[in-house]
Amino acid sequence: MRKYLPHLLFSFIIFTFTIMVSRSFRVGQIPNGNVNQCANCHVSPGGGGARTAFGETVRTGFLQNSNVVWGPDLASIDSDNDGFTNGEELQDPNGEWIGGAIGNPALVTNPGDPNSVPNPTSVENIGAIVSSYKLNNNYPNPFNPTTNISFNLPEASDVKIDVFNSLGQKVSTVVNKAYGPGAFSVKWNANDDYGSSLTSGMYIYRMTATSGFSGKQFVDSRRMLLVK
Template sequence: MSKALKAALILSFFVSTTILISRGFRASKIPNGNKFDCANCHVNPNGGGARNAFGQAVGARVSPGGFEDFWDESLANLDSDGDGFTNGQELQDPSGTWRTGQPNPGDINLVTNPGDPNSKPDPTSVEDMILSAKYELHNNYPNPFNPSTRISFAIPRNEFVTLKIYNIKGQEVKTLVRGNFPAGVYQFEWNGKDDNNVDVAAGVYIYSISAGHFNKSARMILLK
């Protein structure tokens, strides 16, 4: 066997192996990605080949061959395949709060393909998913953080919601949310600034929600 042929075979093996690893890794970066695996992002139902619209949205968020986390609220809120349901609704994480390594959210039997317009959920199941939410204040992510963090909450019915940030002395720093919200799951980002748009000091902060009779607080740490 010639050296050129050996080199070509080695290169072909390396490339194919890299592609397979990359595909499997990317599928694990979205909630319930194991149901459709590579077909979440590729036109070929067996994976590989041209990317579908969801795959293109993912590709815009990662470097070539990169292993970055990319699932977030902005990707969850897109309707990549134009079927009338957001990517998050199709993958059982409508708010985009799921993170790599956490248990898969929702019911995998109701998961549909965010890259295939012919694969879409029953509207009733989407409505039930939103309305079945409990009153919850989730742990902010990341924590500790610098320079920003995301805070999410869920309400099962229409409520007037306030979400405020306090310093460790109990002094109000920032009103992050104030208004009426229908039932659902929501996420907001705090950029480490107060109500005057001034950077706050590093330290421990308290975020506190009030929604109807529901009140809850949690701690987070800002690093500088």
């Protein structure tokens, strides 16, 4: 037995080395992969074993010769079903990354962990011409953990949307910036201003829009229900 020992030891070292190299190798095959390291794809932060939802997506459809095929297709999937695509979570929403630095690493979240979601929210212009101010019902509602809040601005305005809990305490500022005229949709992930997820309950969101021209103010608020 003893004469096999060096042999076994040698095989073990090669095996471990191969695993380490292949893992760190793959971490470098997705944008900002170094932020979450092995935890992007594996439940155990040290890597190996059971895969996260993102790891499963990669394993079942985006490996070529053991290399990760990053691109618009993988970027557009929301593997962990938290309301944000893999690309949004890894700071490359369109899947354009081909190596090197991209986006803001400080805003990267884990595409394999539904409890790791971007904060602050993303806002998109949904491209309609509108004639009056309006705050719409959030969708979906009830929601868990993300919902969309949409609003109309007939002219350029400073927009602030705050969320209050049932005690009337402000828990989150969803947006606070200037917009041109149009229809917009904001994704909110039920995190407070410190990045902690809020508990189930009724929340109120309030929009204050101040016209950049006349200074005229539009204020409206609505209720939404977070159910976990």
